[in-house]
Amino acid sequence: MEMMEEPKYRIPEKGVTVWRIYGVLQVIIFAALAGIATFFTYKFEGPVVISIIAWALVAIALIILVFVFPTIRYRVWRYEVREQEIEIQSGLFVVTRTLIPMVRVQHVDTGQGPILKKYGLSNISISSAATVHTIPFLETQEADALRARISELARVAEDDV
Amino acid sequence: MSKYKLHPISAAIEALKSLKSLIVPGIILIAANGFNFTVDFRDEDFWGSMFSFLILLVIFLFTTVAGILKWLTFRYWFEEGELRVQYGLIVKKKRYILFDRIQSLNYKEGVFHRLFGLVQVTVETAASTDGKPEASLTAIKRVAADQIEKEMNQAKYGEITQDDDMLITPKSRKVYKMSAKDLILLATTSSGVGVVVFGVLAVVSQFAEYIPYDWIYDELAYLVKYSVIIVIALILMGMLAAWIISIALTLLNYYDFTVVEENKRLVITRGLLEKKRIAIPLNRVQAIKIVENPLRQPFGLASVQLESAGGGFEEGKSSKIVLFPLISKKAAVAPFEELFPQFDFEVQSFIQSPKRAKPFFYRLDFLWIAPLTAVLTYFFFPYGLLVLLLAIPMVAWGKWQHKAAAVQQAEQQLTIVSRTFSRVTFYVQKNRIQAMEQRQSFFQKRRDIASLKVTVMSGMHGATAIAYHMDQSEIESLMEWYRHTKKAAIEQDPILE
Numbered sequence: 001m002e003m004m005e006e007p008k009y010r011i012p013e014k015g016v017t018v019w020r021i022y023g024v025l026q027v028i029i030f031a032a033l034a035g036i037a038t039f040f041t042y043k044f045e046g047p048v049v050i051s052i053i054a055w056a057l058v059a060i061a062l063i064i065l066v067f068v069f070p071t072i073r074y075r076v077w078r079y080e081v082r083e084q085e086i087e088i089q090s091g092l093f094v095v096t097r098t099l100i101p102m103v104r105v106q107h108v109d110t111g112q113g114p115i116l117k118k119y120g121l122s123n124i125s126i127s128s129a130a131t132v133h134t135i136p137f138l139e140t141q142e143a144d145a146l147r148a149r150i151s152e153l154a155r156v157a158e159d160d161v
Numbered sequence: 162m163s164k165y166k167l168h169p170i171s172a173a174i175e176a177l178k179s180l181k182s183l184i185v186p187g188i189i190l191i192a193a194n195g196f197n198f199t200v201d202f203r204d205e206d207f208w209g210s211m212f213s214f215l216i217l218l219v220i221f222l223f224t225t226v227a228g229i230l231k232w233l234t235f236r237y238w239f240e241e242g243e244l245r246v247q248y249g250l251i252v253k254k255k256r257y258i259l260f261d262r263i264q265s266l267n268y269k270e271g272v273f274h275r276l277f278g279l280v281q282v283t284v285e286t287a288a289s290t291d292g293k294p295e296a297s298l299t300a301i302k303r304v305a306a307d308q309i310e311k312e313m314n315q316a317k318y319g320e321i322t323q324d325d326d327m328l329i330t331p332k333s334r335k336v337y338k339m340s341a342k343d344l345i346l347l348a349t350t351s352s353g354v355g356v357v358v359f360g361v362l363a364v365v366s367q368f369a370e371y372i373p374y375d376w377i378y379d380e381l382a383y384l385v386k387y388s389v390i391i392v393i394a395l396i397l398m399g400m401l402a403a404w405i406i407s408i409a410l411t412l413l414n415y416y417d418f419t420v421v422e423e424n425k426r427l428v429i430t431r432g433l434l435e436k437k438r439i440a441i442p443l444n445r446v447q448a449i450k451i452v453e454n455p456l457r458q459p460f461g462l463a464s465v466q467l468e469s470a471g472g473g474f475e476e477g478k479s480s481k482i483v484l485f486p487l488i489s490k491k492a493a494v495a496p497f498e499e500l501f502p503q504f505d506f507e508v509q510s511f512i513q514s515p516k517r518a519k520p521f522f523y524r525l526d527f528l529w530i531a532p533l534t535a536v537l538t539y540f541f542f543p544y545g546l547l548v549l550l551l552a553i554p555m556v557a558w559g560k561w562q563h564k565a566a567a568v569q570q571a572e573q574q575l576t577i578v579s580r581t582f583s584r585v586t587f588y589v590q591k592n593r594i595q596a597m598e599q600r601q602s603f604f605q606k607r608r609d610i611a612s613l614k615v616t617v618m619s620g621m622h623g624a625t626a627i628a629y630h631m632d633q634s635e636i637e638s639l640m641e642w643y644r645h646t647k648k649a650a651i652e653q654d655p656i657l658e
Contacts, residue, residue, distance in 0.1 A: 054511065097601075131616050
């Protein structure tokens, strides 16, 4: 059996930047927690080891969440919209490949938060009767076009049974 | 056009319902106050400790008044082939439901209902996939419920519909009725035992702060001095009590369990104190699950569940519906194939999870056993090393799961077998699968192994089945089977310009 071909399209490289920003935000939360831990160990004269461990964990989180994970995610992420189906590949440790037939698509939304807006990106989310799938960080214009295209294809798709 | 009201008792039922939902917060409040609130109003702590109860009382009164108002203003009537419902004092809520769109009318009779010969009617439509019914009539007379059903059937089948064969099918046919022997067998082998035990543990851990442990510990130490056996006996008695409770619950819930087929719908009735009746249109059934609990599997017994697109017995929960609570696997085949002719229930030639996939079923467990052993060994050397013994049951369990894991596809049908504790066989048709996922970790990839997840509609989040750790090429060919675009078309299909 030959290997399945990967879906054709990658998400824009700007997406990596957005993932890194999300990572930074998470690290800030961890840093705040580590700060609190340090404050209390200082105040109650606890062992210094605790704050050292806390900050070491923050450093590790920084490396993983800001540098490693976004790169892996970007490398794995692929999508393709075909006439009869949508195929998405995503993942980090586990690579997930999802098939959503056009006939099962109920609606398509695009959305953007403040960070995405700044970069001119949008997420597309595709809903079936039981599941929601997201293709993240597409150029807003492209996302809108794709949304229109998917809803058009979903409308004309016919059941095969 | 005559408009109908609900039975007055529905106001009381609504009030009781809100009272019931306040029990847990009430208990928590009492516990949070450390059981030392005062009922003496001259005490200066009185108002402080009563404040939280006052809030509860206000909430209760408010919901009661709301219930009464709802009853006072609630009207339903039939007009232009629709069931119309209206209620509300200031803001009038109206809901018109086309009879044609109604998937099923479900009945529920609580103790209160039965005292007054009433039923609760909930209306399911295709839109009510989130587990919430489209409309709910809290309490009406039996006759009134029958009238709704009559009006609906008149509107639906009065004129000739496209589904002519609906009229030809026999009006109603008994599919299954649970015998007293089966009921007792069901109750005694139900894995509800575990659920109840865990429930007790959960409650205990919730309130752990408020249990006078010091006292208990002294008492226990005292007991231990005399004999460990007493402690063990206490634990066993506790489990026995839990078991008896679960038997009683099962008996109450599944008493007089009957399945009837009528007008292409399955009508399931059950319950002793609280009677429930639910109707599922056969064409709303998304997938079928045969669950073999390890206690029952040796006897060839299983329970059969349906994943349906409509709501189940419990509002808001996933729409898992028990079709046969306990049936011999062999005896189930005949009624099955009659109800669901599109399915093949005697699937042969399953493809097993390959031998090299075996370690994947227990490998991840070492991720938590290893650090646990390390920590415990550090503190309690050498006894901490005993934790390593946990690996033996873990590996055995994994091997047991591996033995069960299998998948089979033929024509439109996909069958997935998996086990956590019970062995679950999941039957689904291609056109009911909402999405299909191939999952593969780095380690799986090295061994050419992959897992497959299918999702069908059921309640709010859908129901899933996973074929764990199968041969990669097998999973890929299943993905290919599900793929709607044929291979040749993929190569020349640039959708995005």
